[in-house]
Amino acid sequence: MTHVIDGNAVANRIQNDLQECIDDLETAGVTPGLATVLMSEDPASETYVSMKQRACDELGIQGLHHELDPTAAADELFETVTALNDDPDVHGILVQMPVPDHVDRATVLRRVDPSKDVDGFHPENVGRLVAGNPRYKPCTPHGIQKLLEAADVETEGKDAVVVGRSDIVGKPMANLLIQKAPGGNATTTICHSRTTDLGEKTRRADIVIAAAGYPELVDGSMIREGAAVIDVGVNRVDAETEKGYELVGDVAFESAKRKADIITPVPGGVGPMTIAMLMYNTVKAASVQTDVPVTLP
Structure with missing residues (x-):
């Protein structure tokens, strides 16, 4: 039975835990x-x-x-x-x-x-992330780490493929996965628009993170049995709906779901986590700048 991760539920738990930190600061x-x-x-x-x-x-x-x-x-x-x-x-x-x-x-x-810089995009903060001493982890990659943790997905020693090389998701995600730290220690491959035979790479992966910005780029034929699949994409495609469109991810959800043990939906997967981790970084920033210690979730 494939476990569909409820990103809203995980995000709500994190924000509820942040409330205690905010109360301490207040x-x-x-x-x-x-x-x-x-x-x-x-x-x-x-x-x-x-x-x-x-x-x-x-x-x-x-x-x-x-x-x-x-x-x-x-x-x-x-x-x-x-x-x-x-x-x-x-x-x-x-x-x-x-x-x-x-x-x-x-x-x-x-x-x-x-x-x-609670987005974590300033060159100094990018450098700190690469060096293994992040001030603030970029919100979406950090949120993905939290989703994997919530679903009991072990990253250590696993093969991970990140599809996409953006400064916002792909690159920092790969950096987090290779860090010698909790949520890291994975053998990580970055794939992109110039990758030859993308499916050959993704089928070897225990963890696939799709963040390329192409609708349903990754389908079930490209997923190994039992993999964890995280879909970062939010793409608007034409559809016979009231709005005339629907939102789909970078993963063909139904076909990938038949192969994966764990998968995120679109919407309701990674999206809520990005906002939750922005709140996390803001609370952390307030704590550091005012020298008021808090215990972050």
């Missing part, structure tokens, strides 16, 4: 603060930001939101980030991507104070 006079910055009219980006702010409200984290005109000069965004860096009530800063074409993404990431 007792010490500290309210964790997360600032989100949006410079886009993309509906998906607006939805993501609203979900993050809603999570802040539910947990008692101070959510501060800044919306900038997408046609404004890049300096306006940089000045906003600088002001947030200097604000002691802001412990975490998240600039929602993508930014407009006239704004250099790499420059935005470098402008965020590394100690407030």
Whole structure:
């Protein structure tokens, strides 16, 4: 019987456990603060930001939101980030991507104070992750680690394949899996759009993490019996529904489910974990910046 991991349930447990940390900080006079910055009219980006702010409200984290005109000069965004860096009530800063074409993404990431970079994308934080001493683990890969842990999936000594090499998921996920640390010690292969015979690689894996951004790229024929399959993809495809589309992952769920022992659905799998781990990083940032110790879940 294949176990379908309920990402909402795991995320709720983590956020419930974070509540005790937030209460401890409040007792010490500290309210964790997360600032989100949006410079886009993309509906998906607006939805993501609203979900993050809603999570802040539910947990008692101070959510501060800044919306900038997408046609404004890049300096306006940089000045906003600088002001947030200097604000002691802001412990975490998240600039929602993508930014407009006239704004250099790499420059935005470098402008965020590394100690407030709760996405974990600043070059300093990327370097710390690779070195095995992460300040903040990127939210989606960290959430995947938590999902595997919740499903009792052992990574040590296992063969893992990460399909996708993005800076947001693929690369940091592979780095976490190879670390000499809990949730790591896996023999890890990164596959991508130039990989020859992707199925030959994934069929050898005990753990497959699909994060390539291609609808139903990985199907059951590419999965070994008993594997754990984590689907990071969220793709909108045309469908005969009221909205005219449906959301599917990078994994063909029904065919992969017939092979896998453990699998995540789309939606309701990895997505909720990304927000939960953003809250986790914000609470951690508040604790570190104020020297108020908490026991993170």
